[in-house]
Amino acid sequence: MKLLIFFYLVIANISNNGKASLESFSPNDNVLFTDTTKSSDKSCHRPCKFNVKPRQCYFSFDVGPVIDDERPALAINGLTPGPSLHVCLHDIIIVQVRNRIPDQDLSIHWNGLEQRGTPYMDGVPMITQCSIAYGSTYKYSFRASKPGTFFYHADSVSQQSDGVYGSLIVDQPQPLEPHSSLYDYDRSKEHTLIFGARFPELISGSLDTFGDVKPNGVLINGKDSAKLFVIPSYSYRLRFINAIAVECPLVVGISEHLVTVVATDGKPVQPIITEAVKLYPGERMDVVVRADRHRSGYWLQVKGEGVCAQLSARAMFIYSGFNYTSLIDYQPNSKFNIEDSSTVKGQDLLSYKQVPPFKNVRSVYLGIDKNMIEFKETDNDFRYVSDVVPKKPFFPAALSLQNGVVQINGKNFLFPDVPYLLKPREVRSELVCEVGNEKMHRDPQCLQLLTANVNEVLELILVNEGAGSNDTYTFHMHGYAMQVLATWQSPAGLPLSRTEFEKLDKEGLIDRNLQNPPVKNSVMVPNKGFTIVRINPEYGGSWMFECRSCALSSLPVAILISVPQPIPKIVVDSLPTCASYRPADVLLN
Incomplete structure (x- = not known):
């Protein structure tokens, strides 16, 4: 009888857990x-x-x-x-x-x-x-x-x-992981690799070389190398994070091993097997690797691109029982020549589940390019912008020190003088320009504002027009996830204008993945190409959509997506207030 009661309790517990959500x-x-x-x-x-x-x-x-x-x-x-x-x-x-x-x-x-x-x-x-x-x-x-x-x-x-x-x-809880059947171990503490960049000098302490300093090394967990220990015949979940702020894509692969991609930017995807993965700044990718090769030591290799071209890093992928000291004198294949077609990018993936369709979608065009700002030397304005000075066009001194600046719709982002989310009514109206109507603003910088309502679906059309540069740009979305519907690059390497894009779209030549697009918060916009994303603002807030990797060589490149969200006064009053002292470098930026 006791045995029967025991089994009944076990079955009841399993049943309750099975209905959990x-x-x-x-x-x-x-x-x-x-x-x-x-x-x-x-x-x-x-x-x-x-x-x-x-x-x-x-x-x-x-x-x-x-x-x-x-x-x-x-x-x-x-x-x-x-x-x-x-x-x-x-x-x-x-x-x-x-x-x-x-x-x-x-x-x-x-x-x-x-x-x-x-x-x-x-x-x-x-x-x-x-x-x-x-x-x-x-x-x-x-x-x-x-x-x-x-x-x-x-x-x-x-x-x-x-x-x-x-x-x-x-x-x-492990039963909720959609791909837990693909791996035996998820040792996130030991098997998370966060990639950073080493610079030859302290960037935040330098003004003279602003934008000119490039990384001279790639780091894995803060070091030049790392060690991953595995047991033969078992599968492991590895987590890769590209925490480099500048435009430094990384190609990551393990010699003689294939990896299965199971998630990107924290979202599960349909598994895909590949030799290597490419991570753009801010991207994360979870992969599964099976230790099914000869019991030995192998190299996990990281190769930089963009401003990190010619830079690399490596980690030891070590089977238990193998004396890894023999790897120290062995140099891995320095070429690491994996064809781009064999490398999986986050925007190539398919979401784990089909996404719900949206009926009403509002399209917003964002033209991205590096532009030369034409102005006279006498137009340079070194004063602080405030209400006590005459209202005239303001040209930041940084414009005269650059060979063009990256802009969205011909403007650079201007941060307000009070926190927009907390005190939107105190932001001076002359600093604000509406996205799509930036030409109405006379200054090269303004607070580019895109206002939307809750559940008003936005389709952001990011076009890297490519008339002023040959660069690829990575954008990060705060607060919301993005469905990546399409990414395309001109096969002829020709600049792409708004008129040409709209013609392609009108003729039905742009194929949008509306069923299972990858869901991400960092996306790449290829040179002379476009990326189309959709956002469903299910809750309120003020959220930046920014090109962080542009920041070291340009004025801020971003828009602010504002979905009205009243913040209770008790919350606003409880948060720290802004200090009166502002260092000169912060003010000038």
């Missing part, structure tokens, strides 16, 4: 303010289970200068990259950030996390928050609402390039 475990909103940690073990890196309340995961970041490998760098708690954050789905992440960088402001962006309900935690200065002034602190608090591979970094491209970045992994 993510929504059924979603905590109440007051979890943001209530400690739900019951265990004496305060670690948030743990096996994620069903029917267990989420935890509050506390982290403390001290960001400041250090000497790393005999060169100056910026570090978090003395580390670059910073601490790896590992949490479970629905955990509350609380990070207290203290800025110890002299004479510089700071903010931290949580790349790939939606910030649904907490748009003021997105980490964009003067858009979602006031910058963290030197010597002050800011407490971020938000829910890990989606599982996947993410990372965090300084919103400043120069500070990120100097070392302010780190991995952020959100796990979920």
Whole structure:
């Protein structure tokens, strides 16, 4: 009889778990303010289970200068990259950030996390928050609402390039992983590779060489090399993160091994087997590799492109029982010549599930190109823009120091003087220009604003017109995921104008993948080509859509997508206010 009761309880438990859904475990909103940690073990890196309340995961970041490998760098708690954050789905992440960088402001962006309900935690200065002034602190608090591979970094491209970045992994119960049958082990702590760049000098401390300094090395987890240990005949999930802020695509492959791509930018995809993968700045890719070769040691190789051309890095892929010291003297194939057709890119993938169709779609054209701004030397204006000076066209001094600047619809982005999300009515109207009507604004910079309503589907048509450059640009979307419908490049290498694009579209020559497009938050726009994405703004907020990789060699290249979201006064009043002191380099930028 006891045995019968035992089996009944087991079957009942399995049945209940089988009916489980993510929504059924979603905590109440007051979890943001209530400690739900019951265990004496305060670690948030743990096996994620069903029917267990989420935890509050506390982290403390001290960001400041250090000497790393005999060169100056910026570090978090003395580390670059910073601490790896590992949490479970629905955990509350609380990070207290203290800025110890002299004479510089700071903010931290949580790349790939939606910030649904907490748009003021997105980490964009003067858009979602006031910058963290030197010597002050800011407490971020938000829910890990989606599982996947993410990372965090300084919103400043120069500070990120100097070392302010780190991995952020959100796990979920193993039965909910769509591709868990493809691998035996998911050791995210040991098998997450975050790729960075080494620069010959401290970028954030240099004004004279702004935009001219290029990386001189590629790093794996902050080092020139790394080690991955595996057991023969078992399969492993590896997580790759391109945390390089400049335009530095990376090709990654393991000698004599194939990999199966299972996710991109934290979203599952239909599995595809390949020799190597290509990651553009900000992209993440999860792959599965099976240790089915001869028991030995192999090289995981990383090859840079773009501004990282001729740069490479490597990691040891070591089978257990193999004496890897014999690999030290063995140089891998330095050529690493994998055909581009054999390399899988995130935009080539197909989403794991079919996406719902959208009936009403609003199309927005964004023409991207490097332009020369024609103005007289006397037009250079070195003053601070304020209400007390005459209203005349403003030409930032940086325009005279560049061989053209990258722009969207002929304009560069201008950050407001107060956080737009928190105090939109205090933003001066003459600084704002509506996306699509930028020509009405007389200055080369303006706050390019695209206003939309909740659930108003936007189709962003990103055309790299290519008349002024031969560059490829990578764009990152804050807050929302993007469906990547199409990517195309002119086979003849000819510039592409808006008129020519609209002709192609009208003639039905553009094939949009409307059934299973990959869902991403970082996309590449090829030189003399286009990428088409769709966004469904299901919740409110003020979200940047930006070319971060353009920032070191251009004025800001971005638009602000604003979906009205009233922020309660009690929240606005509880957030740190903007400091009155602003360093000169911040003001001039």
